[in-house]
Amino acid sequence: MRQITLKDIASKLNISVTAVSKALKGYSDVSKSTRDSVIAMAEELHYTPNSVAVNLRTQQTKTIGIIIPSIVHQFFSKVLSGIIEEAEKKGYLVFTLQSNESIALEKKQIDLLLNKRVDGILMSLATENNDISHLQKVIDNKTPLVLFDKISKIINCSKVVIDDRESAYNAVTHLIKSGCKKISHFRGPLNPQNSIDRYLGYRKALEDNQIKYDPSLVYTCEAVTFEEGYEFAKKLYGQHKDIDGIFAVADLVAVGAIAYFNEIGVKIPNQISIIGFSNWFIGSVISPSLSTVDQPGYKMGKKALKLLFKEMNPKKKGEEFIPKTIVLPTEIIKRNSTLN
């Protein structure tokens, strides 16, 4: 079955394609009788407009692209879901791509999206990120671009982030306020800005509370996994029996640490308090439940999309657009892995 076109309706009704198009779009310069008969016929034939043709003609696709490092990842899937729902409300559909933390893939995917003439692109960057030529390409191409969560400071475009430094600061301060004196940090990889910022927040909190920074208490995750948390906890406790607090760069890592301490019978939070980052579901169902920093993924997705839309209009008209950065607030979630 070939799809029904305007032409089909026009010839059935013996009128012009122009009239059919106008009638269907509710233009005022069409007689009521024409309009009614067109609408009736369209219904009868189950006409659905071919948006490919519309896109070509109107030079916009009502489509946006999103590239995230990974889909099977609670935070990103929340962001994704926020974006998709918000887009749908405005009649936009979303192409989803995952970079698997590879810049090479990111580059290819950007080309794919540009080929598809998406009206905008949303991205959270791969970790190994020093090269931003592909992002510059998007900007040079005048396609609106918004970065979220894992961003690059050196690219001039709109961004939606949380304040990782301050959030980490608050998390560590919570540990200190609840009595911790010797606090370890299981940090993220060396490159990504947000793991750097969380580390800096950790140091600042120590400093502001007159606790001396001790590099031997800092462990660096490569993959940010449960296993790393487990291993680091083991090493840390082997060397520092008097450790009484851990701030982990991510909930998964914190959960790994909890698993180790549960195993060897170290009491959490009485002997050691642990706080994570992100507020993944898993933290709420383990025992003890995990205190953490709530990172508003769903909201971040919605905000990022709104920012993108704001950028789309000026760009279409060729006007200048000034990039904007939105910082979303976070919140400490106190559960049972920290005191009081």
Place this chain on the structure above:
Amino acid sequence: MRQITLKDIASKLNISVTAVSKALKGYSDVSKSTRDSVIAMAEELHYTPNSVAVNLRTQQTKTIGIIIPSIVHQFFSKVLSGIIEEAEKKGYLVFTLQSNESIALEKKQIDLLLNKRVDGILMSLATENNDISHLQKVIDNKTPLVLFDKISKIINCSKVVIDDRESAYNAVTHLIKSGCKKISHFRGPLNPQNSIDRYLGYRKALEDNQIKYDPSLVYTCEAVTFEEGYEFAKKLYGQHKDIDGIFAVADLVAVGAIAYFNEIGVKIPNQISIIGFSNWFIGSVISPSLSTVDQPGYKMGKKALKLLFKEMNPKKKGEEFIPKTIVLPTEIIKRNSTLN
């Protein structure tokens, strides 16, 4: 900056658009010198083909749509990721939509995808599923359709599933073999085929092992949550102190039950063995770790897409296509919530 078109290249080179198009597509009836100069010029101008125009002309969009009940859900996000990667390899991009378990939304989303003239649709259905008119619409429209995981038996299209009945049978048999005599089932909602099938597998396993079915040991989840698992465990244990096995319709529910028993000091697996379904990450990191049925989400996504591609060719040529159902094998993952 306007996008570069074939026409731009043609006029720069003083040749026809036809020649440019052919050169770029590597047609043999173009002289080497023309081809070379076209390719050089395309590169110089950073030409990227406008796929909207290509799509309109070739009547295929190299695009597929996927509708799942929820994105923030480990199983579905795995399927999604399998689909997206497989699609990308073949040069296809994927529109992702979530139905939030609403048939009304499913209907709208199908219309959106049909408007976009996607080359195929992949779906896992909303739970409240009695109405399949929208699926029939896709089929009538000759758009290839493949259902996975949450399918409808009454629609005639290709499907990728696991054998829920047999998998559940194996799970319960594992409990029995490890010594359980009084086994409860926390089942899924009454409608979806897979929760029905898992329930039937449970009954069959009891029957084959001469254990009398006792309806008072069956609890029905509405939302399939951690909380339900916790509550049901409490109720169950209140009424049946001698219960020694639980088969939960999903890992989350099983984890809720484990949390309750941990809390009141009932030993798992010694006093009560618990097995879940799906093999979510969470089951591997709680204590005791959860025995479960591995449901191959990533693989399911890949298979579903392959099936869709197989269907696309015959349909394009107007040939008949015979729907096919693929049943993927599952595997019992033995961890520490069951004996031996």
Place this chain on the structure above:
DNA sequence: CTGAAAGCGCTTACAG
């Protein structure tokens, strides 16, 4: 109020 015409950016059958 109506419709012929141009054009969005491609591809491809056809003629030379």
Place this chain on the structure above:
DNA sequence: CTGAAAGCGCTTACAG
């Protein structure tokens, strides 16, 4: 080997 022409299905400026 090359290019003029038609056409995919729309929208819209323009003439009547």
